[in-house]
Amino acid sequence: MGPISLLPKYKKLNTWNGDLAKMTHLQAGLSPETIEKARLELNENPDVLHQDIQQVRDMIITRPDIGFLRTDDAFILRFLRARKFHQADAFRLLAQYFQYRQLNLDMFKNFKADDPGIKRALIDGFPGVLENRDHYGRKILLLFAANWDQSR
Numbered sequence: 693m694g695p696i697s698l699l700p701k702y703k704k705l706n707t708w709n710g711d712l713a714k715m716t717h718l719q720a721g722l723s724p725e726t727i728e729k730a731r732l733e734l735n736e737n738p739d740v741l742h743q744d745i746q747q748v749r750d751m752i753i754t755r756p757d758i759g760f761l762r763t764d765d766a767f768i769l770r771f772l773r774a775r776k777f778h779q780a781d782a783f784r785l786l787a788q789y790f791q792y793r794q795l796n797l798d799m800f801k802n803f804k805a806d807d808p809g810i811k812r813a814l815i816d817g818f819p820g821v822l823e824n825r826d827h828y829g830r831k832i833l834l835l836f837a838a839n840w841d842q843s844r
Contacts, residue, residue, distance in 0.1 A: 714743050718769055735777040744772055744779060751783040758790050 716738050719727055730736035737744075745768045752760050768786065777782035793800050804810065814840045822832040 718765055730773070733776075734773050736773065737777075741756050741769075744777055745769060747779045748772060748783045748786065749780070756789050759794055760785055760786070761793075 718741060719730075722730070727736075742765070748768050748771065748788060753761060768782070771782040771786045771789075773777070775785055782833050796798055820834040822834055824832070826832055
């Protein structure tokens with residue numbers, strides 16, 4: 693393998709290494725490729741990551757009707773990533789999440805992975821997410837209705 697074949701690989705790593713010093717504890721455990729992908733595709737910027745999270749957290753007071761049970765950095769970061777770091781959209785999703793949970797308390801009362809009903813639903817194949825996206829870039833949720841016994 694000559695030096696020419698190593699050059700593109702080095703350049704790719706070199707662009708990420710500039711961000712290594714800026715990496716936050718919230719990005720710990722992510723591979724360099726994942727951090728670079730988050731930067732390019734999600735607009736995740738380690739320089740302003742905590743500011744983005746705080747902006748979403750500051751919006752919580754606008755919805756006193758909703759009981760926000762979790763407002764820690766790691767939890768809010770999930771919603772920011774889901775909405776490509778658009779703070780208003782991330783907050784709207786966060787509010788909808790907790791509002792739905794609040795309106796459906798009985799559904800979430802004993803919502804644990806070791807619950808027999810939840811285990812059965814997962815074993816039955818409910819639901820699945822396809823690896824590839826549709827032609828608009830949307831995730832495809834797949835329900836295996838033939839395997840699912842709704843009486844359980």
